[in-house]
Amino acid sequence: MSLPIAVEAKFETDGSIRPLAFVWKDTRIRIASLGRRWEQDEEVHFLVMSADEKVYELAYRQKDSLWFLCRRPENLGGKQFRV
Secondary structure: OOEEEEEEEEEOOOOOEEEEEEEEOOEEEEEEEEEEEEEEOOEEEEEEEEOOOOEEEEEEEOOOOEEEEEEOHHHOOOOOOOO
């Protein structure tokens, strides 16, 4: 299960996307670095590291311009989290 979230991102003229920060549980989380990027199920997925060195998986669904939080630090063992 993925949660819809608000994301600040930079969309480059070459089509690349760089997430900069996102809001989760009323907290703005700044992205310090980007890791892996891949496409899956019509979404672009990003592994990102926050300023406090926690890893999150974000997904961007281009067809409707929506962002989702797929996994948070405590659930990066291969399974998605539940609300």
